[in-house]
Amino acid sequence: MVWNELLKREIPVGWNSLELQELCNINRGASPRPIDDFMDSTNTGIPWIKISDATEDIESPYLLTIRECIIPEGKNKSVSVKPDTLIVSNSATPGIPKFVEINACVHDGWLVLTNYESYLKYYLFYVIKMVRYNLLHLASGSIFKNLKTDYLKILPTLTPQKIILKKFDEKVKPIMKQILTMEKEIKELVKLRDTLLPLLMNGQVTLNSCLSQHHFHYFVKFNLWEVYVI
Structure with missing residues (x-):
């Protein structure tokens, strides 16, 4: 074990502490405005992921069902995601990681994680899940009604060697x-x-x-x- 100044604790020799943005890209979703003009009352349009879709079952890693849809014209004013995309809530009930399992558009209350090595997929999910309550505990008042994108980007992330991450992926997948x-x-x-x-x-x-x-x-x-x- 060696002392890590960024994490302020000892970590295994050979492990590192990186900002989360060094492991993946983090971007915010987007909402077409005014949103009421783009909602699809028939629920046959493009699935529209809101925070409430995640809070129905916070413990589940996956989002399989979306309750609302937007019309096709709203797609270009939002952020599209495909199945297996990792997203993290950043408003209302922040810090919830989910894998989207449908083609959909993402509300601006979500952060979208992309461009990471395939073996980091589940590690990133569980890192965010693990630190979520610590982030909320550190917050005071209404600060975490909105989780700032930049704050998550610079989140110190304990990162083992690649061989260990790959073994973790093999076990968890x-x-x-x-x-x-x-x-x-x-x-x-x-x-x-x-x-x-x-x-x-x-x-x-x-x-x-x-x-x-x-x-x-x-x-x-x-x-x-x-x-x-x-």
Whole structure:
């Protein structure tokens, strides 16, 4: 272990302390103005990522469902992201990292992280997740209603050697992929539950006819809260 002046603590020999902007590009999202003129009431336009989409499930690493959309004309006035983009909330409830899993546009309440080495993908996510509460704890009053882009850019980031980062990525990648797969399955099961349960409860369909009609080979168990499809 050796003393690191920037972090004010000891770190392993060979590790480094870099500003976050040395590991990736950090840019702010953008909102078309006035926003009401660009909202799509039919929800068939371009998914529009807002902070509220993340706060519904803060612990999930992924954003799979977006509640609102903007019309195509708003795309050029916003910031577009593609699946697997890492974003971080910088307003309202700041410091939440998420991987976007759809093509969408990003509200100006988000920071977009790009241009990092592939093996840094999950490391960056967990670094931000780890320091989030420290950042909030250091803040006083209403400072962190908006997390300044420049502050995140200069955030001191403990950085192991490349070989360790690559080993970390090898270990974490299959776990994250499994989490994503399971979250997608849960989403489909919830959709199935919400479709079937009202029909079953009011007698419009029976369990046998439902299974027969859709050729499902599932065992469906009901309780007061959920429908499990196994």
